[in-house]
Amino acid sequence: MRYIDEFCDPGLAKRLVESINRLSDKEIVLMEVCGTHTMAIFKHGIKKLLAPSIRLVSGPGCPVCVTAAQDIDVARWISRQKDVIFTTFGDMIRVPGGASSLERQKGQEGADIRVVYSILDALDIARNNPTKRVVFFGIGFETTAPSIASGIQLASKQGLDNFFVYSCHKLIPPAMKALLESGEVKIDGFICPGHVSTIIGAKPYEFIAEQYHIPCVITGFEPLDILQAILMLVKARESGQVGVEIQYTRAVKHEGNVVAQRILAEVFEPIDAVWRGIGVIPDSGLKIRQEYSRFDALLQFEMPEMSDKSDLSNLSDCICGLILRGIAIPTDCPLFKTVCNTENPVGACMVSLEGTCAAYYKYSP
Amino acid sequence: MQFDRILLSHGSGGRLSQQLIHDVFLKELGNEILDELNDSAVFNVAEGKLAYTTDAYVVSPIFFPGGDIGRLSACGTVNDLSMSGAKPFYLSASFIIEEGLSINDLKTILMSMKQAADEAGVKIVCGDTKVVGRGMADKVFITTSGIGLIPDGIDISPRRIRPGDSVILSGTIGDHGIAILSQREGLGFSSDFISDVAPLNHLVASMLDEVGNDIHAMRDPTRGGLATTLNEFAQVANLGMRIYEDKIPVQDNIRGACELLGFDPLYIANEGKLVTIVENVAGDRVLACMKRHPLGINAEIIGEVVEKPEGMVSLVTRIGGTRVIDMMVGDQLPRIC
Numbered sequence: 259m260r261y262i263d264e265f266c267d268p269g270l271a272k273r274l275v276e277s278i279n280r281l282s283d284k285e286i287v288l289m290e291v292c293g294t295h296t297m298a299i300f301k302h303g304i305k306k307l308l309a310p311s312i313r314l315v316s317g318p319g320c321p322v323c324v325t326a327a328q329d330i331d332v333a334r335w336i337s338r339q340k341d342v343i344f345t346t347f348g349d350m351i352r353v354p355g356g357a358s359s360l361e362r363q364k365g366q367e368g369a370d371i372r373v374v375y376s377i378l379d380a381l382d383i384a385r386n387n388p389t390k391r392v393v394f395f396g397i398g399f400e401t402t403a404p405s406i407a408s409g410i411q412l413a414s415k416q417g418l419d420n421f422f423v424y425s426c427h428k429l430i431p432p433a434m435k436a437l438l439e440s441g442e443v444k445i446d447g448f449i450c451p452g453h454v455s456t457i458i459g460a461k462p463y464e465f466i467a468e469q470y471h472i473p474c475v476i477t478g479f480e481p482l483d484i485l486q487a488i489l490m491l492v493k494a495r496e497s498g499q500v501g502v503e504i505q506y507t508r509a510v511k512h513e514g515n516v517v518a519q520r521i522l523a524e525v526f527e528p529i530d531a532v533w534r535g536i537g538v539i540p541d542s543g544l545k546i547r548q549e550y551s552r553f554d555a556l557l558q559f560e561m562p563e564m565s566d567k568s569d570l571s572n573l574s575d576c577i578c579g580l581i582l583r584g585i586a587i588p589t590d591c592p593l594f595k596t597v598c599n600t601e602n603p604v605g606a607c608m609v610s611l612e613g614t615c616a617a618y619y620k621y622s623p
Numbered sequence: 624m625q626f627d628r629i630l631l632s633h634g635s636g637g638r639l640s641q642q643l644i645h646d647v648f649l650k651e652l653g654n655e656i657l658d659e660l661n662d663s664a665v666f667n668v669a670e671g672k673l674a675y676t677t678d679a680y681v682v683s684p685i686f687f688p689g690g691d692i693g694r695l696s697a698c699g700t701v702n703d704l705s706m707s708g709a710k711p712f713y714l715s716a717s718f719i720i721e722e723g724l725s726i727n728d729l730k731t732i733l734m735s736m737k738q739a740a741d742e743a744g745v746k747i748v749c750g751d752t753k754v755v756g757r758g759m760a761d762k763v764f765i766t767t768s769g770i771g772l773i774p775d776g777i778d779i780s781p782r783r784i785r786p787g788d789s790v791i792l793s794g795t796i797g798d799h800g801i802a803i804l805s806q807r808e809g810l811g812f813s814s815d816f817i818s819d820v821a822p823l824n825h826l827v828a829s830m831l832d833e834v835g836n837d838i839h840a841m842r843d844p845t846r847g848g849l850a851t852t853l854n855e856f857a858q859v860a861n862l863g864m865r866i867y868e869d870k871i872p873v874q875d876n877i878r879g880a881c882e883l884l885g886f887d888p889l890y891i892a893n894e895g896k897l898v899t900i901v902e903n904v905a906g907d908r909v910l911a912c913m914k915r916h917p918l919g920i921n922a923e924i925i926g927e928v929v930e931k932p933e934g935m936v937s938l939v940t941r942i943g944g945t946r947v948i949d950m951m952v953g954d955q956l957p958r959i960c
Contacts (some may be wrong), residue, residue: 259875262882268869271942301887303944352785375810481942611885621946 264481271307274485279309280290281492287313287444288491289584290439291434292451293320293612294479300621302481304329312488315584316617318433318536319451321398322349322610329353329426336393336424336559337369343387345380346395353609366586376407384413384421396425396544401453403427403544404518407525408512410553412547422555428531430454431462440472443584446449447491448474449484450458452506457522459514463502471500478506514535534606535579551588578605588618595619629724634754643752647726651733652740656748664748666713669772669874674709676700677768685732685762688802689818693736695894696765698822701743702843705824706897708831709771710777711743712762716750716767721760732763743822745769771824776836781900783839784860788928789906792864792922793826793913794819795895796849797877800891805880814876821895826916829900837905847951850889852898852952853936864936866926866948890951902926 277393292298296316299305306315330353337344337360344360351361351373370390373381377394384392396406406423413421430451437443450463455476463474473494477487494500502620503575504510524547531543546554575593580586588594588607598604600619607613625642632639649658656664682698690698697714704711720729740747749766802812802818823843830838840860844852847869857864872887873881881888895918901909906924913919935947949956 259877262878268942300946301940302942303938303946305943305944307942336739481940481944485942507803523825620949623935623937623947 260441262350262603265478265482266302267482268412269396270482271485274489278312278485278489278492281489281496282309282311285313286446286447286492286495287431288317288447288488289314289317289443289445290449291317291430292454293323293610293614294450294453295319295449295451295477295484296617297612298479298481298484300528300617302484303621304481304484306317308488312492314425315318315587316581316614317437317584318582318611319399320607320610320614321402321428321612322353323395323578323606324428324433324536325353325606326534327354328532330359331357332561333395333424334358334360334363335561336371336555337363337371338367339391341390342370343383343390343392344369344371344395345383345392346371346372347375347397349610350395350397352603353606354603364575377406381409381413381421383419384418388420391420391422393422393424396423396427399428399430399451399454399458401451401524403526404457404515404522405618407521410525410550411484411521413497413553414550419552421553422558423546424554424555424573425526425544426531427526427544428533429542430546431458431530432466432539433467433533433536434463436536436539436542437583438466440583445472445584446495447472449491450474450502450530451488452476452478452483452509455504455506455510455514457515457518459510460502460504460512461514467501472500473500474500476504476506476510478509490556533582535582561610576605578607578615581607588615629720629722629725629726629729629754631722631754631756631941634720634752637850640752648733648750651730652737652746652750654746656713656746657750664713664715666748671775672773673733674704674707674771674773674812675768677704677766678703679764679766681761681764682803683761684806685895687806687818688816689798689879690820690894691732691735692763693725693732694736694739695820696767697736697743697745697747698737698894699821699845700767701739701745701820701824702722702820702894702897704769704771705822705827706779706841706843707771708777708827708838708841709901711745711769711771711775711824713748714740714745714767714769716747717753718750719764720752720754720758721762722754722757723760729751729763739822740830743824774831775905777831778836779838779841781840781856781859784856784900784928785902786862786875786928786930787903788839788900789903789909789924790853790864790866790926790928791899791906791910791913792849792923792925793823793899793919794814794895795872795874795877796844796896797873797881797888797891798953799894800848801877801880803892804884812880816876816880819893819895821918823895823897823918825899826913826918829912829916830909834901834905835911835947837902838899838909839902840900841897844893846892848888848890848892849898850887850936850948851950853948856900857936858934860928861933863929863932863934864926865929866936866938867941868938870923870925872923889948903927
């Protein structure tokens with residue numbers, strides 16, 4: 259299949275692996291920030307091809323996993339209100355909140371919760387159900403957020419007054435900064451997310467190279483993309499020439515997608531946000547701006563005070579927080595495979611298709 | 624028929640029921656045994672081992688590209704019989720119909736059921752119809768049972784799997800599941816996805832003619848897909864399987880759809896494919912025999928049975944890495960980024 263097979267070429271893969279392994283005489287820790295990379299690394303069996311001195315650790319880059327339990331509880335509360343149709347991407351359905359998940363709410367209490375593939379589907383539902391209040395659960399990073407922003411603008415233009423968004427969007431560069439600031443994990447290079455970078459470009463990572471002297475490579479998702487990025491990072495470490503490079507040139511421009519950036523800025527503004535297992539990260543979330551506030555579910559529903567704002571997981575043994583920060587791996591967790599599995603996930607890293615625990619569970623012996 | 628939709632009275636056992644049976648069911652499905660309308664179908668059987676199976680079909684939507692619930696309900700049961708090596712000959716069919724189903728839709732479903740039965744060379748010899756109120760069922764549910772005769776000397780069971788056996792897949796995977804998914808609301812794919820639903824009994828018969836009992840195990844990877852079937856084999860046999868990603872045939876449009884939706888074709892349902900574990904020395908002969916059959920043109924030897932790790936299926940990826948293929952858990956959900 260064109261544009262896929264070329265990026266799985268076994269001959270080229272072998273040469274890349276040999277080059278990487280030749281250069282890797284001392285231990286090097288590379289963090290893949292994005293959950294899609296974590297999954298791709300496991301799916302293609304990349305770790306087993308590399309010399310043991312190259313350690314790949316997973317970061318907080320799965321929007322489902324980092325959604326705070328408290329935000330799920332708010333979503334559940336909204337879905338229970340009268341005349342509400344709650345729309346969400348499929349991944350969010352099973353993520354546990356403080357007490358329950360949307361899936362259980364739907365099954366046990368009959369809340370009208372519908373899985374959609376795009377915000378446009380949610381807008382259609384709103385148009386077709388004028389007597390209902392249709393709420394869309396806004397989850398995702400910079401990749402997804404512009405389409406949500408554009409959906410809100412469309413709703414505004416069309417005068418849809420029964421459509422709302424509960425925005426829990428998150429931003430990647432502030433989370434990377436928080437990880438580095440915490441000093442908890444030693445990182446020698448970042449495999450930067452490909453899809454997020456199609457929107458934001460290379461510039462937002464420059465502080466990492468400049469202030470922390472850590473090389474960054476914006477990377478695609480096929481096996482050769484990832485191997486080439488690892489080679490670029492290993493070489494940058496060798497030569498000491500630290501900067502932000504784009505491996506994923508077929509999709510990412512240095513300046514990113516300027517139109518999407520503009521729409522994003524028109525509709526949203528940064529706000530402090532709670533990340534599951536990590537806590538509050540300054541300016542790492544997106545709030546709907548005043549101009550579009552009539553679409554903001556947080557303002558349009560009279561919400562009771564939700565208790566725990568810090569979300570440092572109430573499940574004592576679950577170590578999702580450490581895993582999301584790259585400090586621990588799933589096999590370090592006492593719940594992994596004993597109590598927590600993809601059928602009965604305890605923590606969010608096991609629920610999401612792109613969660614680190616799910617990747618370990620699914621693809622490792 | 625004086626009505627164009629199914630009414631509750633069509634299931635009452637009275638005159639309308641009679642009309643429905645004569646004008647619709649017998650007209651489309653009739654044969655010398657069914658036409659008797661006895662409480663039981665009565666027929667002779669040859670001596671030997673019989674295989675007997677049943678399955679319920681509740682697919683939504685009831686019409687999909689490449690088939691419908693009628694074709695599916697005939698093929699599914701024929702295939703279940705075939706996987707034990709049996710030559711299927713008779714089916715039963717029970718219908719639970721939701722009030723309001725269009726009689727034309729019912730006729731279309733029965734016609735494709737009949738066509739699938741004809742393709743397989745089986746007869747539908749008994750059946751039942753119930754009508755339930757609106758909302759009590761989704762248009763129509765069909766349960767079919769079937770019986771077949773296992774030829775002498777054939778013993779197909781995962782317990783016979785041995786290290787060194789070849790793993791053979793009869794064709795591309797993922798076609799049925801993606802065809803169904805593409806019809807559900809909200810996706811709006813422009814590509815044509817066609818279900819592979821088909822009766823596999825003739826393909827199986829030719830394989831058995833070719834190598835007989837060298838076929839150790841056989842299953843049709845329906846719900847849960849190829850990954851689940853291989854895991855079931857590995858667990859029952861308490862042996863490992865090594866599968867090669869680049870040998871598994873997947874159509875380009877299916878791969879594309881899976882990439883988009885975050886699905887893995889290994890876990891997507893098939894309705895016209897089989898995977899078989901055969902004695903190593905017979906592998907090439909079985910493969911050549913399958914490739915001669917229209918439903919096995921794309922067959923491939925996709926891997927082999929190994930001693931360890933027991934009960935596990937490992938995949939050698941395109942780039943030469945390895946990973947474990949687990950059973951499917953829950954439904955595959957579309958990803959969000």
